[in-house]
Amino acid sequence: MTFKVMESRQLLDGKAVRVWLDKVQYPDGRVAAIEVVRHPGAVCILPIDEEGKIWFVRQYRHPTGEALLELPAGTLEPDEPPEETARREIREEIGMAAGSLRPLGGFYAAPGYSSEYLYAYRAEELSPAPLPQDEGEMIDVERYSPEEVISLVATGRLVDGKSLAVLLLAKDQWNHR
Numbered sequence: 001m002t003f004k005v006m007e008s009r010q011l012l013d014g015k016a017v018r019v020w021l022d023k024v025q026y027p028d029g030r031v032a033a034i035e036v037v038r039h040p041g042a043v044c045i046l047p048i049d050e051e052g053k054i055w056f057v058r059q060y061r062h063p064t065g066e067a068l069l070e071l072p073a074g075t076l077e078p079d080e081p082p083e084e085t086a087r088r089e090i091r092e093e094i095g096m097a098a099g100s101l102r103p104l105g106g107f108y109a110a111p112g113y114s115s116e117y118l119y120a121y122r123a124e125e126l127s128p129a130p131l132p133q134d135e136g137e138m139i140d141v142e143r144y145s146p147e148e149v150i151s152l153v154a155t156g157r158l159v160d161g162k163s164l165a166v167l168l169l170a171k172d173q174w175n176h177r
Helices: 082-094 146-154 161-169
Strands: 004-013 018-025 031-038 042-047 054-061 066-070 073-075 096-108 117-128 139-144
Touching (some): 042 054, 042 096, 042 161, 066 161, 082 096, 082 139, 096 161, 117 161, 139 146
Parallel strands (some): 042 117
Antiparallel strands (some): 018 031, 054 066
8 A cells, every 4th residue: 555645744843842734645545635743752761679579650640630650651852762761761760770671562652643652671780770751750759569550550540651651561570470
């Protein structure tokens, strides 16, 4: 199947995202206008400490109107490799450095409208090494046992998609210690 971009026009150049309107010709000749959120990509980290507890952050997410429980995550800086982003973000968000950082895979956040691709990592051998949080962030750090995490998911108290995806990618590595 061949899809052809006939026209692409930027609608918004924001702090976190860029929004484009693309006119795309489908293989059958139809043309559709598709809004695309262009995002530089991000990381999501599964930090596990020596007690087997998983570290999360709770932060206010304005689009939802709620403070959500999430795994630490963050956006790639220009020309920054994903592993470097993960090492920086874990220090900014939970104040810990990872002695061991292993890739778990990756996924698109919302491919129906966004190009955002997230790289997932497992972080272990945690040691204190805080960096200042990003401007505008107010983060509370929380730790949970694997059993508590399963309960949070099962009862709908953990609803962040990227966190759920990373927990699934690593399911055989965190809940059977």
